[in-house]
Amino acid sequence: MRYFLLPLGCATNKADSERIAAVLESIGYTLADNEEDASVIGIVACSIRQSAIDRVYSKIHKWNQRKRKKPLITFVSGCILPEDQRKFLKLFDLLVKLEEVSKLPQMLKEYGVVAPQSFWEITPRRGSSYKALVPIQNGCDKFCTFCAVPYTRGREESRPSAEILTEVDELLVGGYKQITLLGQNVNSYGLDVETEMSFAELLREIGKKADAAPHKVWVHYTSPHPRDMNADVYEVQSSSPSLANYLNLPLQSGDDEVLRRMNRRYSLEQYLEKLDLARKYMPDLTVSTDIIVGFCGETTEQFERTRAAMVRGKFDLAFIAQYSARPGAVAQQRFQDDVAKADKKQRDIDLTDVLRETAAENNQKLVGKVITVLVEQVSRKPGKLLGRSEGLKSVEFESGDQDLIGNFVDMKITSADAWRLQGELIGFNEAN
Ligand code: SF4
Known part of the structure; x- marks a missing residue:
């Protein structure tokens, strides 16, 4: 019995698919090399x-045609609007x-009745032996x-x-070297449960564990919302060597009126204050952002x-997206x-073009320096x-030694x- 999973969209869907894989494997399915074998x-x-x-439709059309030749069960899960669910x-x-x-x-009628289990409690089937996604908030x-x-x-x-x-x-015992904490609003962690830790507190605990591991670990988190970002998070992040010097802080627009119509509930000034504060705590911080261009009504001046x-x-x-109306979103109904x-x-x-200049300028500052790289x-x-x-910058270097993959150098x-950065291999990082 073979299964095949196709996660689409963001990293959260990828993490969800690791949990779905674990459920299938718990009842004897094994991963197929390709969809034809599943x-x-x-x-x-x-x-x-x-x-x-569009990809879902093209795939299911193909799979439904295949069903005429051999048995196949198809299922769909993920982040689906009710309208799409019906279709x-x-x-x-x-x-x-x-x-x-x-x-x-x-x-699937293969396993009989199982005890209902929380989605969070399902141990995922990891797609990698050295980097893992850990959902903390949904x-x-x-x-x-x-x-x-x-x-x-x-x-x-x-x-x-x-x-x-x-x-x-478990990941640290298993030797994992990169852990990414995931959530739609990862830093809103704990706000919905009065008795739960705050995101900064959780990050502090995770940082302590990673710092105490016998090998080097990088912990990243994505994506935070600027509104819930605060100095406590930066303070914790800057004080643990394992909490990576990386921040994705989505701006979306640099115009306050557009931000208001997007319902982002911060101004450009407030965003920049938080960005500057992050860099004050972590001067070597790598920063990425998300931007939407051409949102409904965006004028030339606003752009x-x-x-x-x-x-x-x-x-x-920067992850730059050209606005397109998303079914089910408020903007689709309210704005042109x-x-x-x-x-x-x-x-x-x-x-x-702007990004090309700022990123090149930032990257130039690294030329001549020795940095640690996780080979992928x-x-x-x-x-x-x-x-x-x-800081998740891509680094290329000369080596034919594939055993380096999954290790720090x-x-x-x-x-x-x-x-991209080009580098010259100095050697294995002793903290591996
Ligand atoms: S873009 Fe806004 S609504 Fe969508 S997940 Fe992020 S914070 Fe929530």
């Missing part, structure tokens, strides 16, 4: 992006809500008008800290304020998607490997452009 195929879908929805029900054999993943064996109470997450994943729910700390302990904010922010990385496609594209290009994969360029710095940075 008798059960699941898709962890994402209603947030139209491109991901998927007609196409897939099963619709498995995330909170009902533990019932999948029952649904759902969202922020209701940004461009986003459908509060309607697909529901309200904010913090995972019990005792469970998170146990999972972190120019975003461009200026990008210059001021000196970001290392009235910025021309060509203008969205041009604004995207303009911001990428073989590069497309023959004889080279790729890894990432603590020390690297002298020899050159850099906006998107």
Whole structure:
């Protein structure tokens, strides 16, 4: 019995799919090398992006055709709007809500009745032996008008800290070197449960454990909301060597009126205060941001304020999206998607130009320095490997030694452009 899973969308869906894989393996399924070899195929879908929805339709069409030749059970799970759920029900054999993943064996009629178990309690099947995603929070109470997450994943729910700390302990014992704490609003952790730790407290506990591990560990977290970000988090992050010097702080727009219509509930000034404070605590911080260009009604002047904010922010990385109406999101019902496609594209290009300059300038400062890199994969360029710095910058270096993958190495940075650092391998990092 073989299964195949296709996670679409964000890292949270990837983490969810690791838990779904664990459930399938608990009843004897093994992972197929490819979808053709599988008798059960699941898709962890994402209603947030139209491109991901299009992919679901193209896949299920193909799988339903395959069913004419050999038996196949298909199911869909993930971050799905009720409207899409209704449509998927007609196409897939099963619709498995995330909170009902533990019932999948029952649904497959292979395993009989299992005791209902919380989704958080399912031990995931890790896709990597050295880096792991640990969900700590699910759902969202922020209701940004461009986003459908509060309607697909529901309200904010913090995972019990005792469970998170146990999972972190297990990962550390298992030798994991990179742990990423995940949540739609990761730093809103604990706000929904009066008796629970705050995000800063949780981070402090995780940092202590990682610092005490016999090997080097980097702990990242994504994505925080600027509104809930505070000095306590920065203080904790700066005081533990294992808590990585990396911050993703989504700005979305540099114009206060656009931010108001997005329901972000911070001003550019408030955002910049939090960004500056982070850099005060962590001068070597790598910062990425998320920006949407061409949001409903965005004028040229408003876009120019975003461009200026990008210059001021000196970001290392930015995830720039051209606005597209997302079904189920408030903006789709309330506002007109009235910025021309060509203008969205041009604004995207303009911001990428700014990013190219700020990222190149930041990366140039690393040339000549020795940094630690976690080796991840073989590069497309023959004889080279790729890894990432603590700030998640891509680093390429000459080596044919694939045994380095999953290990920390020390690297002298020899050159850099906006998107990649080139390095010279110095050697294995002793803290591995
Ligand atoms: S904070 Fe906004 S963008 Fe993030 S998940 Fe919640 S509604 Fe979506």
